[in-house]
Amino acid sequence: MGGSEFSAGIKAGTSIAIGYFPIALTFGLLAKTTGLSLWEATAMSIFVFAGAAQYISLTLITAGVAPAVIVLNTFIVNIRHFLMTASLNEKMQPDDRWKKALYAFGITDESFSVLATQKGNKLSTAFAAGVIVIAYGSWIIFTAVGHLIGANLPQFLQASMSIALYAMFVGLLVPSMRGNRKVISLAVIAGLVNSFFYFTEWLSTGWAIMVSTLASAIFIEWISRKGVKA
Amino acid sequence: MGSWYWWMILGMAVVTYIPRAIPLTFLEGRELPEPVQNVLRNIPYAVLGALIFPAIFFIQENIWFGVIGAFAAFGIAFTGANVMIVVLGSIAVLAVFSVFI
Numbered sequence: 001m002g003g004s005e006f007s008a009g010i011k012a013g014t015s016i017a018i019g020y021f022p023i024a025l026t027f028g029l030l031a032k033t034t035g036l037s038l039w040e041a042t043a044m045s046i047f048v049f050a051g052a053a054q055y056i057s058l059t060l061i062t063a064g065v066a067p068a069v070i071v072l073n074t075f076i077v078n079i080r081h082f083l084m085t086a087s088l089n090e091k092m093q094p095d096d097r098w099k100k101a102l103y104a105f106g107i108t109d110e111s112f113s114v115l116a117t118q119k120g121n122k123l124s125t126a127f128a129a130g131v132i133v134i135a136y137g138s139w140i141i142f143t144a145v146g147h148l149i150g151a152n153l154p155q156f157l158q159a160s161m162s163i164a165l166y167a168m169f170v171g172l173l174v175p176s177m178r179g180n181r182k183v184i185s186l187a188v189i190a191g192l193v194n195s196f197f198y199f200t201e202w203l204s205t206g207w208a209i210m211v212s213t214l215a216s217a218i219f220i221e222w223i224s225r226k227g228v229k230a
Numbered sequence: 231m232g233s234w235y236w237w238m239i240l241g242m243a244v245v246t247y248i249p250r251a252i253p254l255t256f257l258e259g260r261e262l263p264e265p266v267q268n269v270l271r272n273i274p275y276a277v278l279g280a281l282i283f284p285a286i287f288f289i290q291e292n293i294w295f296g297v298i299g300a301f302a303a304f305g306i307a308f309t310g311a312n313v314m315i316v317v318l319g320s321i322a323v324l325a326v327f328s329v330f331i
Contacts, residue, residue: 015317040231047243057242067234071241078246086253087273090262097255104251109281114313116274160324162289163299164317166282170300171316173278174307183275190276191283198284212280217272221265 002126009130012118016110016131017138019165022158023051024139027058028146034058038147045143049136050108052205053077080210084112091115093122100125106132110165117172182220190216292331299324 024045031041036058044054053074060070085107092100092115103125107115111131115123152158176183193212197203203211262270286303287296302323306316 012313015313018314018317036231036235040235043236044239044242047239048246050242050246053242053246057238061231067238067241070238071245074242075245075248079249081246081249082253083273084277085250086257087270087277089254089257090267090270092254094259097258100254100258101251104254105247107250107254109277113274113278113281117278156325156328159290159292159295159328160321162295163286163303163320163324166286166289166299167303167306167317167320168313169278169282170286170303170320171307171311171313173275173282174304174316175310176275182272186272186275187279187282190279194280195284209277209280213273213276214269216276216279217269220272220276221268224268225265 002124005124005126006130009127009132010134011130012114012127013111013131013134015164015168015171016114016135019110019168020051020135020138021142022153022161022164024142025146026152026158027051027054028143028148029150029152030055030058031143032147032150034062036061036147038144041147042140042144045140048074049105049139050074050078051139076204077206080206080213081107081112083210083213084109084116088112088116091118091121091123092128093124095125103128103132106136108135110168111135113169113172117176182224186216186220189219294331295324295327298327 027045028041031044032038036044044057048054056073056077057070060073085104088107106128111128114131115128118127146152153161173183173187177187190212193215194208197208197212198205202208286300287293289296289299299320302320303316306319311319
């Protein structure tokens with residue numbers, strides 16, 4: 001029973017693995033040019049498993065920024081996961097805390113998106129494990145491969161594969177959007193607010209995503225409450 | 231890299247793990263007030279909106295990659311195709327596009 005749930009999770013997570021492939025490969029390559037050894041680069045992917053934060057850390061290492069500042073910056077970039085895991089908790093089946101603490105490690109923007117948009121009320125731990133294992137595996141393996149081969153994909157493939165994760169987000173969002181004004185409003189408002197922060201440069205990406213998500217989610221809840229009362 | 235690198239990795243691992251683990255473990259078995267539950271249920275769709283826009287347009291320096299990629303992804307998704315088809319189809323469209331520029 002758990003086995004088939006796990007396989008279903010692997011299947012659902014495959015698009016993440018494809019999307020991580022070019023990003024992890026480039027990370028491995030950049031880590032090498034930054035001066036990290038194969039093991040140092042791969043260890044970061046194994047222990048941290050956070051794309052944006054890992055990329056930024058390379059830039060900061062090159063700039064000679066103090067390690068403590070890099071750690072602080074990592075926290076700021078990843079603080080948005082508070083919001084995602086709080087939301088995901090409503091969707092997951094109740095389970096032992098140690099199991100939840102274990103799969104919590106694998107919650108990224110991408111695994112959260114895949115899990116949170118699944119149909120059905122309660123998601124099993126085995127399904128989440130499947131999604132995470134394939135995503136995490138891809139991230140680690142292709143970090144190492146990128147460092148080992150020390151070269152990037154052919155330019156046309158690198159450029160066209162950079163759409164992969166965004167295409168996945170679109171593919172997860174659109175089925176829920178159909179005929180659902182609430183879902184459309186949630187996505188459009190968050191996208192607009194986030195674009196506003198992007199162009200004004202008032203907030204860095206991590207904060208911008210968190211603030212625009214929260215603003216949209218609260219605003220729509222407030223509107224629908226008013227609608228019920230009226 | 232020196233030993234500072236491993237301390238840095240440890241620090242990065244801890245501060246990345248905390249926001250992932252605290253809500254999932256602390257909120258286990260707790261019933262949140264209904265308005266909070268509703269807001270949390272709204273979050274996935276709001277997150278997707280914020281993850282897609284505006285970043286999807288800036289995947290490459292050449293803005294056309296993002297614009298065409300976004301149209302391809304939404305176009306394919308609206309036909310009702312599953313996520314994997316949306317991903318592979320969008321990559322294919324951009325691969326063809328990059329041959330022509």
